[in-house]
Amino acid sequence: MSSISERFVIHGGQRLHGTVNISGAKNAALGIIPAALLTDETCRIENIPDISDVKTMIRILEHIGATVERPEPGVLLINAANVRSDIPIQDDLTRRLRASYYLLGALLGRFGYAEVSMPGGCYFGIRPIDQHIKGFEALGATVTTEGAVIRAEAADLLGSSIYMDVVSVGATINLLLAAVRARGVTVIENAAREPHIVDLANFLNSMGADVRGAGTDVIKIHGVDKLHACCYSIIPDQIEAGTYMVAAAAAGGDVLVNNVIPKHLDSITGKLEECGIKVIENDESIRIMSDGSRPKAVRVKTMPHPGFPTDMQPQITTLLSVCKGTSSIVESVWDNRFKYVDQLRRMGANITVSGKLATVSGVSVLHGAPVDVDDLRAGAAMVIAGLMAEGTTVITNIKLVDRGYESLVEKLTALGADIRREQYEEE
Ligand code: UD1
Numbered sequence: 001m002s003s004i005s006e007r008f009v010i011h012g013g014q015r016l017h018g019t020v021n022i023s024g025a026k027n028a029a030l031g032i033i034p035a036a037l038l039t040d041e042t043c044r045i046e047n048i049p050d051i052s053d054v055k056t057m058i059r060i061l062e063h064i065g066a067t068v069e070r071p072e073p074g075v076l077l078i079n080a081a082n083v084r085s086d087i088p089i090q091d092d093l094t095r096r097l098r099a100s101y102y103l104l105g106a107l108l109g110r111f112g113y114a115e116v117s118m119p120g121g122c123y124f125g126i127r128p129i130d131q132h133i134k135g136f137e138a139l140g141a142t143v144t145t146e147g148a149v150i151r152a153e154a155a156d157l158l159g160s161s162i163y164m165d166v167v168s169v170g171a172t173i174n175l176l177l178a179a180v181r182a183r184g185v186t187v188i189e190n191a192a193r194e195p196h197i198v199d200l201a202n203f204l205n206s207m208g209a210d211v212r213g214a215g216t217d218v219i220k221i222h223g224v225d226k227l228h229a230c231c232y233s234i235i236p237d238q239i240e241a242g243t244y245m246v247a248a249a250a251a252g253g254d255v256l257v258n259n260v261i262p263k264h265l266d267s268i269t270g271k272l273e274e275c276g277i278k279v280i281e282n283d284e285s286i287r288i289m290s291d292g293s294r295p296k297a298v299r300v301k302t303m304p305h306p307g308f309p310t311d312m313q314p315q316i317t318t319l320l321s322v323c324k325g326t327s328s329i330v331e332s333v334w335d336n337r338f339k340y341v342d343q344l345r346r347m348g349a350n351i352t353v354s355g356k357l358a359t360v361s362g363v364s365v366l367h368g369a370p371v372d373v374d375d376l377r378a379g380a381a382m383v384i385a386g387l388m389a390e391g392t393t394v395i396t397n398i399k400l401v402d403r404g405y406e407s408l409v410e411k412l413t414a415l416g417a418d419i420r421r422e423q424y425e426e427e
Pocket of ligand 1: 027099127129130131132133166168169171192310311333334
């Protein structure tokens with residue numbers, strides 16, 4: 001049976017010029033939207049990115065009884081007065097995105113009961129949730145799994161000290177969501193420090209929560225009885241900004257990446273400068289200038305924030321595929337995040353992978369080819385490869401890219417790229 005799918009067609013070799021405006025942060029939105037379930041009053045959330053993961057999260061909220069209005073583009077009004085925690089959230093919704101597991105923390109915090117099917121998301125090795133469960137249990141919840149369903153319940157959530165064995169963005173967010181309404185004080189040690197954790201904490205505080213220390217590795221939460229309505233604007237997307245920075249470096253040109261928090265981009269800026277790219281930092285924008293010459297070889301190691309983000313690893317590896325010399329990339333967050341390298345090889349890249357290490361022997365140029373996408377950021381990397389390659393690149397399975405990049409084709413076209421989205425019949 002055939003079905004209609006979409007693909008990107010890119011004619012490479014165009015320099016990029018102009019300004020690109022960065023949207024609200026996907027990973028902040030995916031924590032903050034479920035956080036609105038913690039009150040029965042209406043929350044207004046601005047700078048919401050128009051991406052499919054957000055649409056899925058909204059469907060999950062509506063499924064359990066929330067009303068979600070979109071009075072203007074980029075704005076959501078969420079009211080969770082009629083939400084029920086006893087409506088199971090099944091896997092036809094949860095498997096579409098990783099962040100569906102934030103419903104566990106949010107519903108546990110609000111009602112003391114949550115029932116959610118196992119989350120989906122990109123596959124880059126085993127993605128355990130033991131730290132989430134350990135944290136919920138420390139707060140006094142009983143967590144059981146039956147098949148694909150996870151149930152968490154607590155007659156009374158009690159603040160507690162939780163030491164995380166690994167630095168986990170998802171577990172830190174989930175525990176924040178549950179702990180803001182627990183009785184007493186919760187301390188999360190070895191917490192993740194990503195910008196979207198700070199954004200979630202700021203959102204919760206604007207609802208009346210008492211969260212301190214977000215952005216450091218110790219977060220202290222004084223539980224409160226009630227949270228209230230608020231109005232909040234989400235931070236710009238660090239990874240979308242980084243993707244356009246690398247795209248400009250790879251294709252060459254002069255691009256102003258606008259509406260960013262430059263501090264969030266330090267590790268990416270630093271690495272591009274090491275590659276020989278000119279980067280100018282302004283208050284709310286970053287300008288990338290490149291004459292299109294091959295980058296210098298560098299070493300990259302992904303780390304939790306403030307280290308180099310794993311969600312930028314496929315993009316920087318793609319830029320380095322044409323470096324002068326030999327670069328090495330160590331993926332220290334995930335076990336299996338180099339699958340996309342096979343696709344880059346089809347375009348002429350010379351990259352060998354051994355476990356968590358990729359060694360890139362720079363080639364002078366990539367050549368357009370048909371390539372497939374198997375996760376969101378790998379998709380962004382294929383787009384960058386297509387922009388820098390000679391000839392035509394056709395990228396399939398782009399629904400994964402739509403999960404996290406708002407108006408990608410429109411934004412790149414405005415910069416002068418030759419990229420279009422087209423439908424085709426898939427066998
Ligand atoms: C989030 C991001 C994802 C990003 C990742 C790392 C969202 C929706 N997704 O994913 O895009 O790639 O952070 O920045 O925000 N771990 C455990 N036990 C746990 C949880 C995690 O061992 O209970 C391990 C994981 O296997 C991994 C590491 O901790 O090796 C980091 O995972 P984590 O930060 O939780 O990633 P996510 O929150 O899933």
